[in-house]
Amino acid sequence: MSKDRALEGDVFETHVPARLDRLPWDRFHWLVIAALGITWTLDGLEVTLVGSLAAAIHESPSLRLSETQVGLTASAYLIGAVAGALFFGWLTDKLGRRKIFFVTVILYILSSIATGFSWDFWSFAFFRMLTGAGIGGEYAAVNSAIQEMIPARKRGTVDLAVNGTFWAGAALGAASALVVLDPDVVDPEIGWRAAFIVGGALAVVIMFLRSWIPESPRWLMTHGKPGEADRVVEEIEKGVAKRYGRPLPPLEYGPVRLKRRGQATMREVLHIMMHHHRERTVLGVTLMACQAFCYNAIFFTYALVLTKFYDIPAAEIGWYILPFALGNLLGPFVLGPFFDSIGRRVMITATYAISGILMLVSGFAFHHGWLTAWEQTLAWTVIFFFASPAASAAYLTVGESFPLEMRAMAIAVFYAFGTAVGGIAGPAVFGWLIEGGERIYIAGGFAFAAFLMLLAAFTEWKLGFAAERRSLESVSAPLAARH
Known part of the structure; x- marks a missing residue:
């Protein structure tokens, strides 16, 4: 086992x-x-609950939200996520x-x-904003720790698969909605409320799992410890070696030479x-903003499109x-390993470009009314098979782009900027377009989202770098x- 050693001074x-x-x-x-990747499952559960329950929340006699207000509550969630990411990202580093x-x-x-x-629009939006703050902070702390x-x-492979589990939460949220919105099972007014309460209570299990996770050794070493x-690391190695049953593989590269220093300042x-x-x-700004607009604009208003243009009942x-x-779940699991074998630049470019092209085709078909509800769902399923690993x-x-001392803050800044530019405006704009009731406006929104995905593909091809393995x-x- 190779040990650390002190050199001159610090x-x-x-x-x-x-x-x-x-x-x-x-x-x-x-x-x-x-223990850490469950964050994305929770986010998927939250987002899908609001998407699946959008019609029920809109029809709730106690809240009485308009379609535009439903979109605004989605934006409130994302505003909280932006603020939470920045604040907790700074604290994480x-x-x-x-x-x-x-x-x-x-x-x-x-x-x-x-x-x-x-009890009303403002309380609902406020609590959604706080929930978003918790999830936004999770992105910064958890992404950095996993990497x-x-x-x-x-x-x-792991990072894409973990981020992809957002859609395991989405599936859970969708399945839950089928139960809580069924009037033969529970009153919808009670059902949508129970979904949020039970979802939050179940997250208590995460506290137990995380008690077994140590502090990141990389964070400790770059903070002078x-x-x-x-x-x-020695404790981790002992456990792994005991289960491995033979000597651990040799080190593939040498030591890192560091100098003890304080936390990175915002100026740095x-x-x-x-x-x-x-x-x-x-x-980073381009990839984050483009995928955020595409995802949030479409997914937060998915239920409203189905109910407004395809007459699908909320239940x-x-x-x-x-x-x-x-x-969305299969995309990162199936394509993820290629990001480590073929490489980041080729795979990121391909997934953004393919999803953008397919979205253009889907938007054109939607505009002309060629698709049934199930055909529209199939089209979006194929599109986001590629868009999910891209996001x-x-x-x-x-x-991977920035030094360890500022990794969580970097993730937070890019998540916040991408979400602010692409995510906060997206749901509100699409909610307004849907309320207008014209297919041409929605198709235009799809075309704009497709253009952004193609822009991201071009940017990755020009500026992407090798980080695989x-x-x-x-x-x-x-x-x-x-130093």
């Missing part, structure tokens, strides 16, 4: 990255995925990954339950983004969400290594 060498990357796949990695992913899940639990007790503890050879980082973060990694910043929306969610790859890209430190050197 400079030291550490094998922590190499030791983490050489580990064979183990139960420990599954625990990391289960300052205080550590572990502390923050406990705080964010508690905020989610309390806010989701409170949503079930909303830092998964071996480099599997990082792309090499001894603690070494002890955490902005300097790195605007000057040292300007092209990566442009790439049956879940049947149409399920195949759509399945396509997940946006998070992967921004996480490489350590995070070799893709972007830590700030502590620049």
Whole structure:
């Protein structure tokens, strides 16, 4: 086992990255995925519940929301997600990954339950905003922790698969809607409220799972705690070696030389983004904003399109969400391994471009009224089979683009900007277009979303970089290594 060693002054060498990357796949990695990756399942559950329950919430005698207000509550959720990502992203880099992913899940639990007790538009929007803040904070803390503890050879595959589990939550939300909106089972006014309350209560299980996850050793080493980082890795290695049954594989690369230093300042973060990694910043902004508009504009208003243009009853929306969610779930699992084998640049470009082209075709068919409700669902299922890994790859890209000391903040900034530009406006605009009742306006919205996906594909092809099977430190050197 290679040990860290001190050099002159505050400079030291550490094998922590190499030791983490050489580990064979183990139960420990599954625990990391289960305990932290559940974030995306929760987000999928939340988003789909609102999408599937949109008609029931619109018809609720206690809330009395218009179609435009339904879109605005979706935007409120995303405003909370933006604020939560920025605030908790900063805290994650300052205080550590572990502390923050406990705080964010508690905020989610309390806010989701409170949503079930909303009494008017403003209370519903406020509690949705707080729920979004919890989920936004989760994205920053959890994405950084997962990327830092998964071996480099599997990082792309795992990151895309974990982000893709958003759609497992979507399927769960759609299935739940079929029950809670069935008047033969429960009064819809009680049903939609129970969905939020039960969903929040179930998240308590996550607290137990996360108690077994250590602090990220990479965060510890870049924050001047090499001894603690070494002890955490040693504990992980002991457990893995015991289950592995033979000596661990040799290290594939040497130590990283670092200097003890404080937390990255906001000035440093902005300097790195605007000057040292300007092209990566442009790439990250483009990927995040384009996929956010495409996803949020369509998915948050999916139920309204089905009810308004295809006359689908609110209680049956879940049947149409399920195949759509399945396509989104399968995409990252089927195509994810190719992001580690073929490479990031080729796969990201291809998935964005294919989904954009197919969306143009689908929008044209929608405008001319050629599709039934099921054919429209099938079209979107195929489109988002490719769009889902593309969207997940946006998070992967921004996480790999910048130094460890600012990784959570970088993820938060790009998530916030992409969501603000593409996500907050999208649902409100599409809600307004749907309320207008003209297919040509909706088709125009689809065409604009398709154009953005094609723009993202072009940007990736021009500015994309190779990160597959490489350590995070070799893709972007830590700030502590620049001495």
